Amino acid sequence: MTSPVGLHRVVEPAGVLPQAAWRLDARPEIAPNEVRIRVQRLNLDAASFRQLSEKHGGDGEKVRAEVLDIVATRGKMQNPVTGSGGMLIGTVEEAGRRSPLGLRAGDRVATLVSLTLTPLTILDGLARWDGRSEQVPCDGYAILFARSIAAVLPDDLHPELSLAVLDVCGAPALTARVVAEQVARRQREGDPRPVGVAVIGGAGKSGSLSLAAARRAGAGRTVGVVPVVAERDALAGVGLADAVALADARDPVALSTAVTTALGAPADVTVVCVDVPGCEHGAVLATADGGTVIFFSMATSFAAAALGAEGLAADVTMLVGNGYVPGHAELALQLLRAEPGVRALFTARLAAD
Amino acid sequence: MTSPVGLHRVVEPAGVLPQAAWRLDARPEIAPNEVRIRVQRLNLDAASFRQLSEKHGGDGEKVRAEVLDIVATRGKMQNPVTGSGGMLIGTVEEAGRRSPLGLRAGDRVATLVSLTLTPLTILDGLARWDGRSEQVPCDGYAILFARSIAAVLPDDLHPELSLAVLDVCGAPALTARVVAEQVARRQREGDPRPVGVAVIGGAGKSGSLSLAAARRAGAGRTVGVVPVVAERDALAGVGLADAVALADARDPVALSTAVTTALGAPADVTVVCVDVPGCEHGAVLATADGGTVIFFSMATSFAAAALGAEGLAADVTMLVGNGYVPGHAELALQLLRAEPGVRALFTARLAAD
Numbered sequence: 090m091t092s093p094v095g096l097h098r099v100v101e102p103a104g105v106l107p108q109a110a111w112r113l114d115a116r117p118e119i120a121p122n123e124v125r126i127r128v129q130r131l132n133l134d135a136a137s138f139r140q141l142s143e144k145h146g147g148d149g150e151k152v153r154a155e156v157l158d159i160v161a162t163r164g165k166m167q168n169p170v171t172g173s174g175g176m177l178i179g180t181v182e183e184a185g186r187r188s189p190l191g192l193r194a195g196d197r198v199a200t201l202v203s204l205t206l207t208p209l210t211i212l213d214g215l216a217r218w219d220g221r222s223e224q225v226p227c228d229g230y231a232i233l234f235a236r237s238i239a240a241v242l243p244d245d246l247h248p249e250l251s252l253a254v255l256d257v258c259g260a261p262a263l264t265a266r267v268v269a270e271q272v273a274r275r276q277r278e279g280d281p282r283p284v285g286v287a288v289i290g291g292a293g294k295s296g297s298l299s300l301a302a303a304r305r306a307g308a309g310r311t312v313g314v315v316p317v318v319a320e321r322d323a324l325a326g327v328g329l330a331d332a333v334a335l336a337d338a339r340d341p342v343a344l345s346t347a348v349t350t351a352l353g354a355p356a357d358v359t360v361v362c363v364d365v366p367g368c369e370h371g372a373v374l375a376t377a378d379g380g381t382v383i384f385f386s387m388a389t390s391f392a393a394a395a396l397g398a399e400g401l402a403a404d405v406t407m408l409v410g411n412g413y414v415p416g417h418a419e420l421a422l423q424l425l426r427a428e429p430g431v432r433a434l435f436t437a438r439l440a441a442d
Numbered sequence: 443m444t445s446p447v448g449l450h451r452v453v454e455p456a457g458v459l460p461q462a463a464w465r466l467d468a469r470p471e472i473a474p475n476e477v478r479i480r481v482q483r484l485n486l487d488a489a490s491f492r493q494l495s496e497k498h499g500g501d502g503e504k505v506r507a508e509v510l511d512i513v514a515t516r517g518k519m520q521n522p523v524t525g526s527g528g529m530l531i532g533t534v535e536e537a538g539r540r541s542p543l544g545l546r547a548g549d550r551v552a553t554l555v556s557l558t559l560t561p562l563t564i565l566d567g568l569a570r571w572d573g574r575s576e577q578v579p580c581d582g583y584a585i586l587f588a589r590s591i592a593a594v595l596p597d598d599l600h601p602e603l604s605l606a607v608l609d610v611c612g613a614p615a616l617t618a619r620v621v622a623e624q625v626a627r628r629q630r631e632g633d634p635r636p637v638g639v640a641v642i643g644g645a646g647k648s649g650s651l652s653l654a655a656a657r658r659a660g661a662g663r664t665v666g667v668v669p670v671v672a673e674r675d676a677l678a679g680v681g682l683a684d685a686v687a688l689a690d691a692r693d694p695v696a697l698s699t700a701v702t703t704a705l706g707a708p709a710d711v712t713v714v715c716v717d718v719p720g721c722e723h724g725a726v727l728a729t730a731d732g733g734t735v736i737f738f739s740m741a742t743s744f745a746a747a748a749l750g751a752e753g754l755a756a757d758v759t760m761l762v763g764n765g766y767v768p769g770h771a772e773l774a775l776q777l778l779r780a781e782p783g784v785r786a787l788f789t790a791r792l793a794a795d
Contacts, residue, residue: 109746205753206753236755374459389744393525397459399612400460400559401589402555411756
């Protein structure tokens with residue numbers, strides 16, 4: 090039996106898991122527990138696309154060439170600088186008879202495991218992509234292992250919309266869980282104070298979903314923090330947060346002042362959804378003692394978070410945002426359907442791409 | 443009033459907290475809310491010392507020269523590669539009249555905030571240090587801010603022993619909290635299963651303290667994982683863990699097999715205390731669904747942890763090990779006094795240094 094986590098696809102270095110591998114074997118022939126997907130679209134991780142675009146000064150041709158080179162070299166789309174990948178959309182071409190994923194040939198799916206561990210072969214040279222957007226039209230093959238996750242795309246939503254939501258569906262699921270735990274703890278302890286939640290980058294994809302999830306999980310007051318006036322107006326216009334504040338998340342004093350002013354106190358739960366480095370200290374400073382910071386940004390520095398909290402003598406719980414929470418895809422799609430504010434922000438974002 | 447978190451000591455870049463600063467103002471004159479320490483010994487962070495030592499091929503003269511250069515350039519001891527620092531021991535020389543730390547001139551103290559944010563001036567060229575140990579005899583000055591933490595050294599323990607314990611005191615405190623929460627949750631839910639705890643790097647400083655803390659917090663079964671036979675024998679000899687397993691923590695399959703075999707199931711709480719890169723996937727794979735991984739190693743990669751858990755579809759909570767938990771110094775010193783096994787490992791380690 091081949092490895093459920095894909096060890097048999099690792100070419101080098103030997104013995105590591107596919108995500109840590111430098112190079113994967115992306116051959117299209119599948120093992121009995123694998124699934125082959127015919128790829129239609131890649132969705133690059135925001136941090137990865139930003140790095141590539143900035144490196145090449147926005148030159149789409151060069152960005153495209155580098156993505157092609159990465160995939161040809163590594164057998165997967167993993168940005169060597171950011172370490173991040175993204176996800177993909179496609180159609181099941183062949184499902185091995187021992188695959189536990191429940192997929193059938195012809196199913197339209199999005200992969201919910203990262204591109205950083207997904208064997209990938211590009212066949213069309215990305216000829217339909219201008220290198221200027223995270224959404225990459227693509228013809229090629231990808232392989233799913235036994236312990237991968239893929240969501241069948243719903244019929245009632247445009248595939249691009251579903252893909253954009255599923256790409257960040259871990260964030261609202263974990264936010265909901267953490268907020269619900271804080272609410273339950275306050276109830277157990279007879280503490281009548283409402284749970285205050287701050288979402289840094291509240292107008293973005295993971296941010297807007299996290300704001301909606303926090304409110305539904307029982308948050309008493311929420312604030313979305315954004316860096317520019319246009320995002321402030323957009324987020325305020327859709328009513329997803331009780332307050333919207335303008336602040337540079339890299340400025341610890343400005344960020345903590347903005348959150349504390351908006352909530353009337355430091356946040357009980359702070360959710361970091363901005364893909365820029367240097368937000369760790371501000372997030373810690375904006376969070377109450379006994380509170381929790383959830384880092385979803387791939388630009389997070391582990392050492393900056395750990396040493397920052399220690400240096401501030403801050404008794405906060407800091408979570409590495411795990412992209413997998415059971416039921417995360419369903420929850421995120423439900424939020425999109427039920428919350429007009431979320432849908433408006435996603436639709437506007439896709440139109441702008 | 444000067445900033446309680448030391449913003450007034452930041453030279454560049456402007457506006458960041460001291461830990462994120464490239465350079466601090468280390469002048470000895472104190473503000474009314476500051477404290478000046480006469481430094482006697484630096485204790486370099488293990489990851490930092492290892493990086494410096496490996497970079498210079500174990501040449502102590504070159505390691506010493508680089509430490510002197512870092513402190514002269516940055517006004518603090520923060521390794522530019524690892525981002526980490528360490529801590530120091532010394533005597534209070536002057537306490538500002540508005541300092542809230544409760545320290546008095548003549549108190550023998552250890553700083554419990556990182557050297558990465560502590561203004562430091564070295565006066566003796568580190569002439570008494572051979573560059574071959576994390577423990578650095580040093581004459582110099584350091585500054586504490588209002589929101590710093592320092593512990594007065596106990597009279598009943600050798601200062602070097604206290605320093606070694608206090609350096610890692612956040613690990614046993616957070617481990618105890620997380621294990622106690624898991625035990626309480628099982629009780630609430632009427633789940634009779636014992637809580638299993640794995641400590642990766644169980645024979646080291648933070649590892650041995652974490653094993654002792656886990657057992658006292660109610661862990662039903664514990665395993666310490668170590669990389670070499672000598673550590674296995676040392677840890678097994680002192681009886682701090684129910685089982686001791688030999689495995690390379692960078693090999694995910696080997697690590698998870700070792701933990702699962704020793705505990706009879708994946709761990710409910712996995713504590714990562716080894717200062718080598720690449721342990722994230724093994725730790726996730728060794729942890730049960732619904733369990734928690736606590737990363738204390740400064741060599742942890744945020745992206746590897748986040749994407750690894752997602753790629754394995756692992757529903758685990760991942761914590762950034764916060765070096766500050768209220769009461770951490772007292773708890774760690776109590777463990778040293780009460781647990782002969784902890785004391786034996788620390789004493790042997792100091793003798794070997």
